[in-house]
Amino acid sequence: MKLKEIKNTFHLELDPLFPLEEVNRFFYILIEAYYNISRLNLAMDSDLEVENEALILEALEALKQQKPIQYILGETEFYGLTFKVNENTLIPRPETEELVSWVLKKAALNEKINILDIGTGSGCIAISIAKNLLKAKVYALDVSQGALKMATENAKLNQVEISFINEDILAVSDSELDKNIKFDIIVSNPPYVRNKEKKMMQANVLENEPHLALFVDDENPLQFYKAITVFAVKNLNKNGGLFFEINEYLGREMIQLLKEHHFENIQLKQDIFKKDRMIKGTFN
Known part of the structure; x- marks a missing residue:
């Protein structure tokens, strides 16, 4: 034909x-x-x-x-690398590449630092960081075993070593992770789309990508951010950095959250579409 x-x-x-x-x-x-x-x-x-x-x-x-072409092909590109994706993982977005770039700019390139990616999904953040910070020890956490299976395949595909952890950040208190490891950087792109914002989303996203990784209750939209921030207070080294991708409508609330937990040098950053999309803070 x-x-x-x-x-x-x-x-x-x-x-x-x-x-x-x-x-x-x-x-x-x-x-x-x-x-x-x-x-x-x-x-x-x-x-x-x-x-x-x-x-x-x-x-x-x-x-x-309305199946996304990335799921049809079973892979996509992120930060110059190839990642396998399926129904257990979100399709990585260009905005998240900006978050990775921000972390890499702030990281000490030649130091042996510990970095944790919370809600890793396909592993795109953790793997991209590990590929560019060769001396860093990178950990990646997710509640979904299906996502971690895909992330493990992606780590092998891109020839990096990641320590994967199957935990729920909402219930991680007093776990082995919570007791034994201190981090220099914690980064996360957690679920942040409120249920009331579903009507603004494209059908191919709603009908195919995992809702577990997308949506939060309207009444508690910062649920994951609060849990991660509390975890970071306990588990960041001195002068450690906390980086988030965020809901564009909740920038002020995120600044307040980090202030309440005594983070300093808080910076809200816009993405290429001029939306409040990232925030960072330093814990002293």
């Missing part, structure tokens, strides 16, 4: 659901992944054919059902 015919089918089926350029992007990503054919290859020979068209047509059906 000729690829130009498949492309026409993509537009016929997907144009009512997605913008034109998004449909083009889906098509070119898939022909590169499945057939090693680039956009340039197709432009140079518009009559290119593929034999196993079932692969891309199955992907088309999944796209029609």
Whole structure:
């Protein structure tokens, strides 16, 4: 079957659901992944054919059902690295790359420091940090065994050593983690989307990505931040740093939370979309 015919089918089926350029992007990503054919290859020979068209047509059906292309392919890119993803993990976002960059800028590049990533999911934060801070000892915690299985695969894929911990940060008090290890940096991108904000989200996110990693109760939107901050007070070394990705609407509340727990040098930072997306504090 000729690829130009498949492309026409993509537009016929997907144009009512997605913008034109998004449909083009889906098509070119898939022909590169499945057939090693680039956009340039197709432009140079518009009559290119593929034999196993079932692969891309199955992907088309999944796209029609609003399944994210990252889940269709089973992988995505984050911070220049490849990560496997599935229904147990959130799809890493560009905003979280900014959080990683912020941590790396503040970290001591040549020191043997301990870093903990709480709610690691696919492992994208912990693994990206470990890849860039070769002397750091990186730990990654998640309540989901499915997420940790995927994160472990991603650590092997990207050739880094991570100490993975299956714990619930809401119930970690007096655990072995809470007693035995002190950290120089704690970083987290915990669940922060309030249930009332669901209506603002795209259907492909709501219907596919794990709600455990996304949503919090409207009445207690800082539940995870409070637990992590209390844990950080007990388990950060002197001058240790606490970094969060946050809900863009709760920046003031986050500043107050860190102040109440005696963090200093608090800094609220906007992402590339000019939204309050990150915050850090130092514990002395």
